[in-house]
Amino acid sequence: MATGRVETLESEIPARPSAPAGPEATFDAEAAELLPFLTQGARADLQAAAAQHVLALTGSGPGRALLARQAELLKALAVLAAAAGSAPARDAARALVNLAADPSVHEQLLAADPVLPTRLLGRALDPQWPWADEAAAALANLSREPAPCAALMGTLEAAAKSGLGLERLLCALCTPGYNACAPLHHLGPLLSNLSQQPAARAFLLDPDRCVIQRLLPLTQYSDSSLRRGGIVGTLRNCCFEHRHHEWLLGPDVDILPFLLLPLAGPEEFSEEEMDRLPVDLQYLPPDKQREPDADIRKMLIEAIMLLTATAPGRQQVRDQGAYLILRELHTWESEPDVQMACEKLIQVLIGDEPECGMENLLEVQVPEDVERQLQQLDRQEQEQLKQQQLELAGESGGEGPTLR
Template sequence: MPTELEELVEFLHHGNTQIRQVAAEHLVGYSQADVPLFKRNQLEPVKDLKLLIKDYAPIAKNAFTILINISSDTEVLKDLAKDDAFLEMLLSRITNPKEPNANEIAMLLANMAKDDSLQRVLELKRDIPKELSKSTWAMDQLMDCFVKGAEGAYNQHADFDYLSYFFADLAKFPKGREYLTTPQEHDANIIPITKIQVFTDHASHIRRLGVASTIKNVCFHVPAHPVLLSNLPSDPNLPPPSIGANLLPYILLPLMGPEEYSDEDTEGMLDELQLLEPDKEREKDVEIMKAHLESLLLLSTTQDGRDVLRRIKVYPIVRECHLHTDDEGVREACDRVVQIIMRKEEGEEEDIPDGVGGDSGRMVELKDEEEDEDEKIVDIL
């Protein structure tokens, strides 16, 4: 005999609208605690839920919520991510300026991006939503949703913040990193990462965290480091090697507070980082701070990267960040960055300034290379 819950799941495809609505509403709570309930009969409830997102508004919203919750299950995730028709429906809906569940779709897409198969969205062309974009590429359209749709500017029902998590998950894959760091010829040679990096100081915590995670994942793509580190403007008349993303200000500004720096510290510092307002606040979320510090660490994996970080005076910024935080994780991340960018290169003298803190006058005590092989600088070619 089926249990009451199993009977309730069966009502998801009932012909009576009110019964479907009651079933979906009551099952929302169980979608987090009892995922196997939705995997019965070869995922039949999942198939029902895919149809219910086209149903009346209250039913559709609950169906989206259930799908978001149960997509944490690997089997359900694969079923959703590999369904081409379902993906196209989500893309069609999220790019519609009147879609009431656009934020839920963004959350579901972010979950689906954890499956390898969703990399195909990077090579997917579809009809152009004329009110939103000029591009036939699905990824460009999602970028436009995120950028143009902030704070309800495109769709009054949505802010599209959770698409930042979608970008972060796609950036875990090589194809995703390549897309985000490659100038797009069809888009005036704009580098996609430049469209979202400007949100590292946005009011939305979700945006800031998702964008910081995206940037960190992109920084694993070492061949793109010259483009990421360059502050040359994106000029469609210049060949791609001459185009820069100017990423560093967007990583460093969240790490900075209202501190004043000496003339020696500011000489060579990026213009965007000087003369900040006296009420400038440092990022409060320690996970976001650690993500930015890890991005700096990744950008220092080549000598050219370390040279740039030294030249623009990243050290004083990290020093002040270290001094003004009590979180051990952030302090350790600061230590790691300093160990790398201020350690001597082969044939050079030690280059860590005094006055950073601690008994030794330094942020951390450097280890001899013989003491710890992990402390050695190894260039990534």
């Protein structure tokens, strides 16, 4: 059974790795010399060179650690990343993406510029901003950690009146061509991370807003696994709210076919079995492809698992023929951890119902000693999975071409 932890997703933009040489004192002096070239009014070519130099530093852990000590430089970088009409703004924004990808830098980054989330949010949701995707990626990385994520959610709530709240973010995510210069795929992981927050889940699950219904078609978004994975992660996180399961599985949302369809292949079923499936899962074409990303397949399975937390939910999932799709997926699946997640879900669907008082699996109180035993079993399973993956990698490596 999936645990109660809400997962986050990460975005990262590679930079040219480069670690500064010399002691920290030398770098402090270098940063002091570099700072004037990052500020407004600096000569354009020198500002561009300075931004590129900082971007290169963010490509390594030691470089990020040294930059984290330079509060004024970090503030100048944040301002430059949002500067209108500035050619070096992209490199500054990419540097922020890499800095935000390092959780050890988050505290210093936000201390240097407390309004950084607001700056980035404004640029990420600006339909004319050419580097909006970099701004979204930096926000996605910042929101991986609980404290910055909560702060960002607070920023979104405060910005709702000015039109920069969650509704605007969803509009940007769900509107094709919202920004002609930026695909904004990183808004997917950003929304997934934000859905860690109860306030975000309350917004997403508000029946009057019809937000979930707008997200469901994006589970099939073929242009970007990043956006698709972010949407699936968001739906999975929302499925932790078991009080909404009846609504999610009911006709107003009908979430289950959208979770099962990416897991379905071209297999044929008997007429009797076909009648048990939702209409959208019947008579799929012979070229139907399953979700190619193993992590997304696993999140889809985990979302369905969460929907089986209550007895009515389990019955609805059974009644819609989920077992048939999962049975074929299990036969096809080659990733051990996804296969194991599939097995656990199948066991829930075909197993006996829990005893009276334990029908809601998300509310069952597990004794500490039993929890420790389960954690130990989980660790053993993970070790077995790693061993299987190593063996599979060895087998595939042995079949490769040889040089003569």
